[in-house]
Amino acid sequence: MRVREIRSAAMVVNAKSRRGQALFRQACAALSGLPYPVDARAVEDPEDLEPTVRELLAAKPDLLILGGGDGTISGLVDLIVGHDVMLGVLPLGTANSFARSLNIPLDIEGAVEVIRTGRPRRIDLGMIDNDYYANCAAMGMSPKIAETVPHGLKRVAGRLGYLGWAAYQFLRFRPFTLIVEQNGKRERLRVVEVRISNGPYHGGTELVESAAVDSGEIVVQAVCGHVKRRLIVNWAASVLRSDYRKEKVREFRGREIKLNTIPPLPISIDGEVLARTPVTAKIAPGIIEVMAPAE
Numbered sequence: 001m002r003v004r005e006i007r008s009a010a011m012v013v014n015a016k017s018r019r020g021q022a023l024f025r026q027a028c029a030a031l032s033g034l035p036y037p038v039d040a041r042a043v044e045d046p047e048d049l050e051p052t053v054r055e056l057l058a059a060k061p062d063l064l065i066l067g068g069g070d071g072t073i074s075g076l077v078d079l080i081v082g083h084d085v086m087l088g089v090l091p092l093g094t095a096n097s098f099a100r101s102l103n104i105p106l107d108i109e110g111a112v113e114v115i116r117t118g119r120p121r122r123i124d125l126g127m128i129d130n131d132y133y134a135n136c137a138a139m140g141m142s143p144k145i146a147e148t149v150p151h152g153l154k155r156v157a158g159r160l161g162y163l164g165w166a167a168y169q170f171l172r173f174r175p176f177t178l179i180v181e182q183n184g185k186r187e188r189l190r191v192v193e194v195r196i197s198n199g200p201y202h203g204g205t206e207l208v209e210s211a212a213v214d215s216g217e218i219v220v221q222a223v224c225g226h227v228k229r230r231l232i233v234n235w236a237a238s239v240l241r242s243d244y245r246k247e248k249v250r251e252f253r254g255r256e257i258k259l260n261t262i263p264p265l266p267i268s269i270d271g272e273v274l275a276r277t278p279v280t281a282k283i284a285p286g287i288i289e290v291m292a293p294a295e
Helices: 018-031 046-058 070-080 097-101 108-117 141-148 153-172 229-239
Strands: 009-014 038-043 063-068 086-091 119-128 131-133 136-139 176-182 185-197 218-224 249-254 256-262 266-269 272-276 279-292
Touching: 009 018, 009 046, 009 086, 018 038, 018 063, 018 108, 038 046, 046 063, 046 070, 063 070, 070 086, 070 097, 070 131, 070 272, 086 097, 086 108, 108 279, 119 136, 119 185, 136 141, 141 153, 141 266, 141 272, 176 218, 176 249, 185 229, 185 256, 218 229, 218 256, 218 279, 249 256
Parallel strands: 009 038, 009 063, 063 086, 086 279
Antiparallel strands: 119 131, 119 279, 136 185, 136 266, 176 185, 176 256, 185 218, 218 249, 256 279, 266 272
């Protein structure tokens, strides 16, 4: 396969936090040794991210580097679809599940080395209805926490405050009914969590090991159970890499799967609540190219 030569690149970094500004400077220093120019932008207001990416894409760079967490990358990856541009990833978030799925190092120097010496890899994107996303969507506790957490709680009270809110929501959480429709067949399950995955990682932990970014299929993983302690057991077993994580788990895979819940529920997409059931989960096979480690 002929590897396209990169003559120009652009970079957008989500620099909302003070740490984001420091990471932007570090990324610029690491990129300075590349043999082509990089139009680098630090964006402090998240609302300016999309217009900035559109402006940079209009200049037709060969490579667009996105620096941020899974939410940033997933929120901007839609804009790449249909453009003749490769994606570069600088994992600057907490979980960095998308980078983990691609075996991209989680430090800036390592990620830049992949941009320097890696190879283009054509990958799929997941879709919820008509919206593209990079990694994993979820129903259950994750969107419940994201939808209800008081604004600024993590900034004011820190990680402990956020975990306290998560524990409070867990006390109020109830299992729900999932309705899966695929190939003319319908199935109802009592579940505690649902993961709609284009890759194996969710929240930085490998939860859906059967999913891959270039499989051509979306994987819906349902953690079944009538009591919410099943979710704690599954999470703990996944973190410990115990085979028990596969107990009480059902998986559905294919190009298109219709999903509904009783009651209707929010869906978090790479950490951001962006949809509600019912939805259609789909795969967009091989729709973008990303710089990945050479193998």
